[in-house]
Amino acid sequence: MTIKEEKSAAAEILESAPHSEPPNAVEPALLQELEELESQEQQVLCEFLKRAKRNRSVNGHIDELTVVVNGLKEYQMEGEWRAFRKINEKIAPDLHKEFIGTEKIQLKTTFPPIAEPISEVIKSRTSSRDFKGTALSFEKLSALLNYSCGVRGSMPAYNRRDITLRNFPTPGGLQCTEFYLVVNKVKDIDQGLYHYSSIKNCLELIEQGNFRWRVVNCCPQHEWLAEANAVIFIASDISRLAWKYGAYRSYRLAHLETGVASQNMHLVATALELGSCMVFGFDDERLDSLLGLDGLQEFTVLLVAVGNKEDRKSLMQEFTVRK
Numbered sequence: 001m002t003i004k005e006e007k008s009a010a011a012e013i014l015e016s017a018p019h020s021e022p023p024n025a026v027e028p029a030l031l032q033e034l035e036e037l038e039s040q041e042q043q044v045l046c047e048f049l050k051r052a053k054r055n056r057s058v059n060g061h062i063d064e065l066t067v068v069v070n071g072l073k074e075y076q077m078e079g080e081w082r083a084f085r086k087i088n089e090k091i092a093p094d095l096h097k098e099f100i101g102t103e104k105i106q107l108k109t110t111f112p113p114i115a116e117p118i119s120e121v122i123k124s125r126t127s128s129r130d131f132k133g134t135a136l137s138f139e140k141l142s143a144l145l146n147y148s149c150g151v152r153g154s155m156p157a158y159n160r161r162d163i164t165l166r167n168f169p170t171p172g173g174l175q176c177t178e179f180y181l182v183v184n185k186v187k188d189i190d191q192g193l194y195h196y197s198s199i200k201n202c203l204e205l206i207e208q209g210n211f212r213w214r215v216v217n218c219c220p221q222h223e224w225l226a227e228a229n230a231v232i233f234i235a236s237d238i239s240r241l242a243w244k245y246g247a248y249r250s251y252r253l254a255h256l257e258t259g260v261a262s263q264n265m266h267l268v269a270t271a272l273e274l275g276s277c278m279v280f281g282f283d284d285e286r287l288d289s290l291l292g293l294d295g296l297q298e299f300t301v302l303l304v305a306v307g308n309k310e311d312r313k314s315l316m317q318e319f320t321v322r323k
């Protein structure tokens, strides 16, 4: 078959594929909601629809995703260049959250350097969901947090003298990620929910108690999380990015930053001979409410479960052929 023939065959297949037609009448319940919108809300909706229509998708339909993505995209690009031109006049927001007046647990600052060559760490990294049940050492938890997401210095920037530098790269140096921690079994640390203050290298107690099943309750089909020594929650405060990049791009950058930070943590855990696994299988609302986050300005993006690894190989590892 020539390329031309292939093209026309493909066009025929596409033509004959069933299209899901958009409903041509507004559902009565929606119609009522539309009538009840305040005039300002109607304006927002019209503005978004107008922008979405300009960039409508290939099949011409306008669904919720097209409206939000295209609406935000256009809206954002206009504002963004204005914001960029004025960035030198602005002062960056605070980049560190603090739980004032809560109990603090100072973490160690010195630990043995990681001797394992990075090539070996990368090759031996795997997701582990089997944990021994023995207590995780205080030193290893300190090393894990410090190496993977600690502060490594500071420099003047954005009209501030004290912009910290972290052990992972962050967009614009604005470090929108916050790390929360459920401690299940760590030596010398009571069970409970904590916030990791990278700038003070300490854990700030949010609530004491057994959170094993409260975490599982937010993560359907992840009962094994109850056995992890600690579960680390990576959340994003997008307001730190939004003053520079605007909402639309900040939302994307926040996820990129989490990816970078979580992989750092996964590799450091491997180098420390700990088991770890990233988890996205959670209920957003339940988890944000457990951590006390509003889910808009600050929301959970990913979990990293860590612990003393059970040597038993997971089914997946059994069948993995390492090169």
Ligand SMILES: Cc1cc2nc3c(=O)[nH]c(=O)nc-3n(C[C@H](O)[C@H](O)[C@H](O)COP(=O)(O)O)c2cc1C
Pocket: 125, 126, 127, 128, 277, 278, 279, 280, 281, 282, 302
């Ligand atoms: C962003 C992300 C989210 C993940 N979410 C889950 C999850 O919800 N539950 C889980 O058991 N594993 C999760 N994983 C782990 C993957 O299942 C795992 O990386 C994959 O099976 C490959 O195995 P490996 O990490 O051992 O190479 C996630 C991994 C990534 C990168």
